[in-house]
Amino acid sequence: MNAPPSKRVIPVILCGGAGTRLWPLSRAASPKQMLDLTGGGSMLALTAERVADRALFAAPVVVAGADQAAAIEAQVPGLGALILEPAPRNTAPAIALAALAADADDVLLVLPSDHLIADVEGVGDAVRRALPLARDGWIVTFGMKAERAETGYGYIERGAALADGVFAAVRFVEKPDAATAQAFVAGGRHDWNAGIFLMRAGTYLEALEAHAPRIFEAVTKGAFTDSPAQSIDYAVMEKAERVAVVPAAIGWSDIGSFEALHLVSEKDGDGNVVAGPGLAIGAHGCLIRSDGPMVAAIGVEDLVIVATKDAVLVVPRAESQRVKEAVEALKARGLDALL
Amino acid sequence: MNAPPSKRVIPVILCGGAGTRLWPLSRAASPKQMLDLTGGGSMLALTAERVADRALFAAPVVVAGADQAAAIEAQVPGLGALILEPAPRNTAPAIALAALAADADDVLLVLPSDHLIADVEGVGDAVRRALPLARDGWIVTFGMKAERAETGYGYIERGAALADGVFAAVRFVEKPDAATAQAFVAGGRHDWNAGIFLMRAGTYLEALEAHAPRIFEAVTKGAFTDSPAQSIDYAVMEKAERVAVVPAAIGWSDIGSFEALHLVSEKDGDGNVVAGPGLAIGAHGCLIRSDGPMVAAIGVEDLVIVATKDAVLVVPRAESQRVKEAVEALKARGLDALL
Numbered sequence: 001m002n003a004p005p006s007k008r009v010i011p012v013i014l015c016g017g018a019g020t021r022l023w024p025l026s027r028a029a030s031p032k033q034m035l036d037l038t039g040g041g042s043m044l045a046l047t048a049e050r051v052a053d054r055a056l057f058a059a060p061v062v063v064a065g066a067d068q069a070a071a072i073e074a075q076v077p078g079l080g081a082l083i084l085e086p087a088p089r090n091t092a093p094a095i096a097l098a099a100l101a102a103d104a105d106d107v108l109l110v111l112p113s114d115h116l117i118a119d120v121e122g123v124g125d126a127v128r129r130a131l132p133l134a135r136d137g138w139i140v141t142f143g144m145k146a147e148r149a150e151t152g153y154g155y156i157e158r159g160a161a162l163a164d165g166v167f168a169a170v171r172f173v174e175k176p177d178a179a180t181a182q183a184f185v186a187g188g189r190h191d192w193n194a195g196i197f198l199m200r201a202g203t204y205l206e207a208l209e210a211h212a213p214r215i216f217e218a219v220t221k222g223a224f225t226d227s228p229a230q231s232i233d234y235a236v237m238e239k240a241e242r243v244a245v246v247p248a249a250i251g252w253s254d255i256g257s258f259e260a261l262h263l264v265s266e267k268d269g270d271g272n273v274v275a276g277p278g279l280a281i282g283a284h285g286c287l288i289r290s291d292g293p294m295v296a297a298i299g300v301e302d303l304v305i306v307a308t309k310d311a312v313l314v315v316p317r318a319e320s321q322r323v324k325e326a327v328e329a330l331k332a333r334g335l336d337a338l339l
Numbered sequence: 340m341n342a343p344p345s346k347r348v349i350p351v352i353l354c355g356g357a358g359t360r361l362w363p364l365s366r367a368a369s370p371k372q373m374l375d376l377t378g379g380g381s382m383l384a385l386t387a388e389r390v391a392d393r394a395l396f397a398a399p400v401v402v403a404g405a406d407q408a409a410a411i412e413a414q415v416p417g418l419g420a421l422i423l424e425p426a427p428r429n430t431a432p433a434i435a436l437a438a439l440a441a442d443a444d445d446v447l448l449v450l451p452s453d454h455l456i457a458d459v460e461g462v463g464d465a466v467r468r469a470l471p472l473a474r475d476g477w478i479v480t481f482g483m484k485a486e487r488a489e490t491g492y493g494y495i496e497r498g499a500a501l502a503d504g505v506f507a508a509v510r511f512v513e514k515p516d517a518a519t520a521q522a523f524v525a526g527g528r529h530d531w532n533a534g535i536f537l538m539r540a541g542t543y544l545e546a547l548e549a550h551a552p553r554i555f556e557a558v559t560k561g562a563f564t565d566s567p568a569q570s571i572d573y574a575v576m577e578k579a580e581r582v583a584v585v586p587a588a589i590g591w592s593d594i595g596s597f598e599a600l601h602l603v604s605e606k607d608g609d610g611n612v613v614a615g616p617g618l619a620i621g622a623h624g625c626l627i628r629s630d631g632p633m634v635a636a637i638g639v640e641d642l643v644i645v646a647t648k649d650a651v652l653v654v655p656r657a658e659s660q661r662v663k664e665a666v667e668a669l670k671a672r673g674l675d676a677l678l
Contacts, residue, residue, distance in 0.1 A: 024635075281664050293632075293646070294677050296363075296665035298654040303639070305653050307632070312646045314653055315637040325620050326635035338633050 008058040009127060009198070010080070010106050011051035012098040015044060015064035015072060015113040016088055020327040020339075021257055024311035025291070028339055033114040034071055037261055039275070043114045045075045050123050051109065052078075061101070062113075063094045086224045091195070092235035093227040096208055096219040104202030107134050110232070112195045116264060118251025126248040129165050130198045133244050138162075139207065140198040141169055141237065143191025143245045144252045149181035152256060152321075154193035154233055156245050169245040172238045191245060193233065194252050204236070211239040258304040258320040262287040272297075276307075287317060311338055347397040348466060348537070349419070349445050350390035351437040354383060354403035354411060354452040355427055359666040359678075360596055363650035364630070367678055372453040373410055376600055378614070380414075382453045387415045389462050390448065400440070401452075402433045425563045430534070431574035432566040435547055435558040443541030446473050449571070451534045455603060457590025465587035468504050469537045472583050477501075478546065479537040480508055480576065482530025482586045488520035491595060491660075493532035493572055495584050508584040511577045530584060532572065533591050543575070550578040597643040597659040601626040611636075615646075626656060650677055 018031050026032040033044040040046060044062075051057040059080030062072050066084045073079060083097050095110055102108060109127060117123060130140040143156050152175060159168035172193065176184065184190035209216040212235035218227035228235075237243060253264050265273040265287070272280040276290035278297070285302040288295050292309040304320050306313045315322055330338050357370050365371040372383040379385060383401075390396040398419030401411050405423045412418060422436045434449055441447060448466060456462060469479040482495050491514060498507035511532065515523065523529035548555040551574035557566035567574075576582060592603050604612040604626070611619040615629035617636070624641040627634050631648040643659050645652045654661055669677050 024633075279665055279668050281661070281668065290651070293648065294363075294650045294669070294674070296650070296652050296654075296662075296668075298652070298661045298665060299658045300642070300653055300655060303653065305651070307646070307651045309632065309648070311633045311635070312629070312644070312651055313635050313637070314639055314642065314644050315635075316639060319638045322620070322637045323635075326618055326637060329618050329620065329635075330633070335633070 008054075009051075009056060009109050009131070010058045010098075010102055011048075011060040012095060012108045012110045013044070013047055013051075013060050013062045013076075013113050014091055014094055014110065014195075015062050015068060016085055016091075016094055017112075017114060018088075019114070020324050021321065022255075022261070023323050023327050024308045024313055024338070025289070025306060028336075029067070031068070031114070032255075034068070034075070037255055038116065038265065042075050043116070043255075044072065046116070047111055047113045048076045048078075050117055050120050051111070053124055056124055056127065057109070061098050063098055088229070089224065089227045090229040091232045092208065092212060092230045093215050093219050093224060095197075095204060095232055096215065097224070099201040099204045099208075100219065102201040104200065104205070106201050107131065108197075108199060108201055108204070110195075110197040110199075112254075114255070115194065116251075116253045116255055118264075119249070122248060122250035126246050126250065127198060129163075130244070130246045133162065133166060134198045134200060134203075137200065137203050138242045138244045139203060139237070139240055140166070140244045140246055142194055142196040142198075142250075143169075143247045144194045145247070145249055146181075146185050146190055146192050149178060149185050150192070151175060151178055151181050153254075155181070155184050155190040156193050158189050158191065158245055158247070162244055165246060167245050167247070169237075169243040172233060174233060174238075191247055192252075193237075194254070195233075197232065197237075207236045207240045211236055258287055258306065258315070258323070259317050262304070262317055278305075285317065347393075348390075348395060348448050348470070349397045349437075349441055350387075350399040351434060351447045351449045352383070352386055352390075352399050352401045352415075352452050353430055353433055353449065353534075354401050354407060355424055355430075355433055356451075356453060357427075358453070359663050360660065361594075361600070362662050362666050363647045363652055363677070364628070364645060367675075368406075370407070370453070371594070373407070373414070376594055377455065377604065382455070382594075383411065384414045385455070386450055386452045387417075389456055389459050390450070391417075392463055395463055395466065396448070400437050402437055427568070428563065428566045429568040430571045431547065431551060431569045432554050432558055432563060434536075434543060434571055435554065436563070438540040438543045438547075439558065441540040443539065443544070445540045446470065447536075447538060447540055447543065449534075449536040449538075451593075453594070454533065455590070455592045455594055457603075458588070461587060461589035465585050465589065466537060468502075469583070469585045472501065472505060473537045473539060473542075476539065476542050477581045477583045478542060478576070478579055479505070479583045479585055481533055481535040481537075481589075482584045483533045483591045484586070484588055485520075485524050485529055485531050488517060488524050489531070490514060490517055490520050492593075494520070494523050494529040495532050497528050497530065497584055497586070501583055504585060506584050506586070508576075508582040511572060513572060513577075530586055531591075532576075533593070534572075536571065536576075546575045546579045550575055597626050597645065597654070597662070598656050601643070601656055617644075624656065
């Protein structure tokens, strides 16, 4: 039995990001969320599939830049609404646009469009667990098990249990140093912040008004481009009261680097991931990916080799975050067509 | 004062080779001799420039497959003659075609079209030194100083001095094992065989008749394709008497691998060779070459990275001879368009 439409959760898929960490695959014109990184469809299409259960979820709302409109319509069948940001202003103002378009009592599930979640059913279970608190005015985050001392993520500290599998969130820490991250993992009270949130539209706007009045004012006055560019984490989560966290083991990865893509991809007997036309000859532990040219990797170890029709990247897997140095160098040379 | 035309040496440039050691740069349709590997012009054009001194050399004769005719005419200005092989039969029959087209007393300088020689003047000096013996019926080879225990080359053993800087060649050894090559280098009596020969056309045909009668018969009867495919080294040099060697320090390289190309190319402060659109970021000792796509190499060491519009090769420099494994794998998959 479906819930009445007004009671369904409205998925708000944030599709405005650009990002350079997967260059040369990700480009200004085809950002990460539009890429098929796993062979199962674009990250955006997979995100939409995650909220396809119409008993629980209403048709999704996508917030994005205007240049992605056609691609989004093609990749999200049954799109509820497409909200175009006049300019990129990070997540806090983008979510505000969706909240303003909804009724104050509508519950929104905010989702990044460029993450991987292996356990789709787990998403529904976690949302159901979080829903009573969200209806009650809490902002609920979802905590991913911190599997390693990752310094590039945000962490949420769990406090007292509020309900079965739901905890008060007592602190947000963005990108801790290595020692702090290590202590978080060892302590077992911190989860990774996956950027997934459940809350009433009204709750969000009230929190925004209280903690980020400049954003609230710009967005509610129709002056979106005057808004500061701030993440929801910085503008709201780190300051709001009544924030909860639902730990959710749902096979999450942000695929924030080629190293992470290698980690989540299926490997051959030598630990290589070969996607697209490629040959791994006496190669081990490599990520070999081509969108066109034949890639022959011979006798190399633990390398990322990514080829597109106009650019090739070769970098040790463990240094794959250095991709941004190539992007910066191309930018400095004015080679914008490659970005 | 120029020598009378009849007395000039006729360069015979052998342009029939295919080869796979520089894949994906070298292809069936654009073999190594047609590539600009050094930034100075194609290997063929550089070969023709080596014999451009019209006081010493007549216009060059090129022997090649029919599919290369247009490219050869474009790259060899002042071409004396283009002799097309009906089918590839290695060097001994190819040289016979040129010898038959000449007068018996004409002196031929046989040259591979895909080697590098840095000292062009040294070529003329060596030929002048060799010329009296060639006119006298000797086959004169040119010995390149054996700089390392290379097992992929042929070696010529020097015997008694016949004239100033000219020695009897007492033995040819093709591709010795490592211990033998090491002994050759240590002994100092062996030179590398660069495949460059000076001899009267008649001398060559007589030697061919004596030592490789099946080739002689096929070629002289106009049945070229019936000829065995044999190199001049195997068919003639290893068996002929009156063979001389002129040691010549002329900066020779056969550029038989990407390792060899790296060796002869100009490097940046980190030992990288970057040819074409490429970025070396924290990379050391790499050969980065692109005929199209931007190549970004980050944090890698001693790699060969070669990109063309339809293929990319990544292999450690020291293993660059393994390129043939990629070629074999592509052949096995029927991907002939990439070969």
